[in-house]
Amino acid sequence: MEKYILPEIPDYHLLPVYEQHGGYGALKKSLGMKPEEIIDEVKKSSLRGRGGACFPTGLKWSFMPKGNTIPKYLAVNGDESEPGTFKDRMIFEFNPHQLIEGILIGCYAMGITSAYVYIRGEYGKWIKMLQKAVDDAYAKGYIGENILGTGFSTNIYLHQGAGAYICGEESALMNSVEGGRGLPRIKPPFPAAFGLWGKPTTINNIETMANVPLIMNKGWEWYSKIGAAKHPGPILVGISGHVNKPGVYEVPTGVLLTELIDTYAGGMLDGKPLKALIPGGSSTMILRAEHVPGVTMDADSLKAAGSSVGTAGMIVMNEDTDLIRVITRIAKFYYHESCGQCTPCREGTGWLFKILKRFEAGDATSADIDLLLDVANNIEGNTICALGDAAAWPVQSMVKRFREEFEKRVKPAESIAS
């Protein structure tokens, strides 16, 4: 398939090259349309967010109050800290202008005059790359005052995070932009009503915004025919773990997971059989190898398989993998990253990690297996933000789908009695 997010054009990250290939044409076209026409176009395209929740982008935009008399903000989420996820970084490096163009179109459609691009602190190098593209776009009059002589003005600012996974959660991100600790806020109020500095705000993922110029250029009908009908478009899939060619691959949604492994990622490392697969970043539910055939990379298929698309960061594990070690490491991550505001998450993530360490060390009892589920079930749905769920799902799915792995690590009964 032709590539639209990461096209194979040399130096596409440079403004003149981007322009030669029609770059900023979608912006020009959009500025000649009414804002609500753009929102309608994005709605009809069925574009769904690429940040993890697959939320319909056009619908999200339509929640924003109309007009441009009050300040409104766009926050673009490049925190990219979910383990297994490394795709937004490719956009900063290889196609920053398409991201900028998408941001500008979004700002015009929602009547926004300031956009903040939040990028994780570790991406210092990539922040500089995007900043260069932003500076070049300012110099050519694409960003700033009176854009292309249309009277529309907007600014784009980059905001560097400083090492906190939780800042990828949209309300924590806003607190971080405001200069505070990245603590999630209780919802409602939702960001479209009370966001940055208490003003209406939309938060979208980097890749989501990079899709927008495509829709405006070629129309919603064209876009909605790419890939899976209910979750269409090109999608960046990051493949890591036991494959021959790990990396980020652009594919149409709806591609088979087996094809992603065998064709795109060059097959299993050393030809060893697949044991398990995490389809969309560490918080998505793990799948057993025998349940992978026939499953495709889109919201419906993965939901039916008992998991989700998440960030489309696929973690592939072969038969030699110690899944107890894998889940213990994942649990450690969520324990480390919990912001501590809610008791179930603060305490529960610590409990999960502690119990899992017992399995790792061979000190667990068979009662600990159900204790894991009990703790996870008590976190899920009982917290301010979805980090609690993100910590519970991998443990729940691992226990349910790989119970034998836990049973194997339980202390023999006689050694407990003695």
Next chain:
Amino acid sequence: MLSPENLKKVEAVRSHYPDSKAALLPALWIAQEQEGWISTDMMRYLGDLLGVTYAHVMGVVTFYTMFIDKPQGKYHIEVCTNVSCLLRGSDKIVDAVHKCTGAKPGQTSADGKFTVSEVECMGACGGAPMIAIGEEYYERLSAEKLEEILNTLA
């Protein structure tokens, strides 16, 4: 405390936000780049500069893992041990870093040259196992390659 040039940078970044508190994270980055770390004096200074309390600045510095509140080695080696790196042999990288520098995660080498940290996913899972030294990412590592890289650092 900030050099005149860096003070100008902070002033420029302040204009990006409707209030000055929001300039705190960028200001801390600028301060950390200048000094290598953020002292309590610097926290007080930045608080006064941006009109926020020292307690707030301290709260922010301690919340984010990348703000460093004590001096550290010349090179900060961050070794990712999260899932994708674990699957591709990050254990060996942790050992190799220890062998080359004498420092384990959480330690600084005896000569003060290297501070080593075990870190969460760095967004380079396709290049696992990986480390970062400052802003530079080193991906698809082996123990040998790692040794070569560390040997080139003066």
